Amino acid sequence: MKQKTMKSIAMVALLLAAVQVACAQTAKDTVYVFKQNHANAAIFLPAPPDTSSVAFVDDMLQFQWGKSQRNTPRGLQADLESEWQPAAMRMVMAQCLQLDTISDTATPALSRLLVKSYWTGNQSTEAAKKAYMRIRPFVRVNDALWARYDSDFLRTNGSYPSGHTSFGFCTALIFAEMWPALQDTILRRGFQFGENRMITGAHWQSDVMAGYHCAAAAVAQAHNNPELEKDIMAARAEYARLKGLPANYDPVANVDVPHGENILNNPVDTASYRYISDVLRHWDAKPLRYTERGRQAAEEAEYSVRMMQKVFGEAMGITIDEKTTPALCQLIATVLQKSSETVDRLKVMRFRKRPFVQLGEPSFVPGDEMKERGKSSFPSGHTSLGWSEALTLAEVAPDCQNEILRRGYEYGYNRLIVGYHWFTDIEATRILSSGLVARLHADASFRQLIKKAQAEYKKQSKK
Numbered sequence: 001m002k003q004k005t006m007k008s009i010a011m012v013a014l015l016l017a018a019v020q021v022a023c024a025q026t027a028k029d030t031v032y033v034f035k036q037n038h039a040n041a042a043i044f045l046p047a048p049p050d051t052s053s054v055a056f057v058d059d060m061l062q063f064q065w066g067k068s069q070r071n072t073p074r075g076l077q078a079d080l081e082s083e084w085q086p087a088a089m090r091m092v093m094a095q096c097l098q099l100d101t102i103s104d105t106a107t108p109a110l111s112r113l114l115v116k117s118y119w120t121g122n123q124s125t126e127a128a129k130k131a132y133m134r135i136r137p138f139v140r141v142n143d144a145l146w147a148r149y150d151s152d153f154l155r156t157n158g159s160y161p162s163g164h165t166s167f168g169f170c171t172a173l174i175f176a177e178m179w180p181a182l183q184d185t186i187l188r189r190g191f192q193f194g195e196n197r198m199i200t201g202a203h204w205q206s207d208v209m210a211g212y213h214c215a216a217a218a219v220a221q222a223h224n225n226p227e228l229e230k231d232i233m234a235a236r237a238e239y240a241r242l243k244g245l246p247a248n249y250d251p252v253a254n255v256d257v258p259h260g261e262n263i264l265n266n267p268v269d270t271a272s273y274r275y276i277s278d279v280l281r282h283w284d285a286k287p288l289r290y291t292e293r294g295r296q297a298a299e300e301a302e303y304s305v306r307m308m309q310k311v312f313g314e315a316m317g318i319t320i321d322e323k324t325t326p327a328l329c330q331l332i333a334t335v336l337q338k339s340s341e342t343v344d345r346l347k348v349m350r351f352r353k354r355p356f357v358q359l360g361e362p363s364f365v366p367g368d369e370m371k372e373r374g375k376s377s378f379p380s381g382h383t384s385l386g387w388s389e390a391l392t393l394a395e396v397a398p399d400c401q402n403e404i405l406r407r408g409y410e411y412g413y414n415r416l417i418v419g420y421h422w423f424t425d426i427e428a429t430r431i432l433s434s435g436l437v438a439r440l441h442a443d444a445s446f447r448q449l450i451k452k453a454q455a456e457y458k459k460q461s462k463k
Contacts, residue, residue: 030119063137078197089171093186125210129159154202187431191264212434282423285417289417363418
């Protein structure tokens with residue numbers, strides 16, 4: 001009897017071990033970042049706007065815009081893409097890559113990359129959703145569900161950040177890295193996938209923006225999983241075969257930075273319904289000038305490698321300088337150069353007056369006014385720099401990612417405080433910056449530089 005009992009216990013132990021291995025394997029095969037390793041948007045992003053706040057004005061304006069799109073081709077797109085499963089992104093990415101389908105049987109490597117990207121992005125919003133449990137637009141205004149795949153589950157699921165936006169944009173960022181020659185098309189569709197949630201009434205504008213940022217943060221950590229690079233290379237090879245390209249074809253060669261004019265919406269102008277919310281956000285931020293936060297914003301108006309070393313060195317808890325951390329300095333300088341290149345070309349194409357110029361008032365950094373007066377407010381160079389560096393350095397120092405991302409986000413918001421950029425300029429720029437970081441990762445030399453920077457960080461952080 002005792003022997004049978006021992007055998008039974010042993011069998012149960014073996015079964016439990018098998019289940020644990022199976023679960024671990026399933027998790028490994030489903031995501032690139034485990035839940036506990038994701039950045040927490042409740043820490044690195046601001047809380048969702050309260051209904052009595054100035055920020056909520058833009059949410060309501062965009063809610064009305066969304067409803068106006070429902071009986072249009074864009075509304076049909078939002079309806080079709082409302083499904084909460086990888087099937088929606090299979091359809092979107094197949095269109096971007098000009099394939100008949102992306103499936104486990106027809107395109108196994110592309111399918112694997114897509115599914116793992118999708119679930120990685122989806123998990124990235126969970127902590128903040130639980131922290132805020134924000135009420136969704138259709139519930140807040142007592143509307144009926146509209147999109148075909150949306151269900152009553154949404155009523156009790158937090159609105160901030162948007163999960164659809166995050167898994168859609170996470171997939172887009174990784175596929176843009178996989179095939180940079182189509183990055184503009186892929187990123188545009190990833191951007192629209194998030195916007196669609198305002199059309200369905202399932203999310204507010206601020207939920208969608210937070211979703212984009214969660215996706216970018218998730219991809220930063222996904223790069224620390226060697227499986228991502230393997231899957232990207234396998235998908236790249238499979239796609240090249242499907243398109244009949246030669247074995248030595250390089251989809252990265254001769255592809256420069258993402259072109260913002262093909263990815264982002266045009267900047268808000270004074271005739272737009274959103275201009276009123278831009279003005280309100282400008283006036284709402286002005287009182288911060290006379291606080292410690294305002295002093296920080298003015299001090300950090302300096303656009304330089306030195307300032308990035310200071311800001312992010314503090315966030316990482318180390319000193320970043322050419323003597324002790326040359327690779328980190330080189331990484332920061334590389335990102336600054338490419339960020340400037342990305343922003344400067346779009347400034348020329350999409351000119352918008354800066355707030356202090358448009359409103360005929362002094363800025364909070366008077367020493368910069370003469371040289372900056374004639375430059376475009378859209379997009380924001382400082383925002384691009386801060387967010388691009390933050391995403392890159394969050395990969396270098398994952399144990400500090402929340403603080404790094406928070407400082408990167410703040411660096412962009414500084415430009416609203418000092419009066420050099422409108423809020424919608426800043427929002428749009430972070431999306432473009434996320435695409436830039438994806439493009440940089442497509443270069444093996446950039447990935448190697450990150451590894452060197454990681455080694456330096458580990459050495460410095462132990463001191």
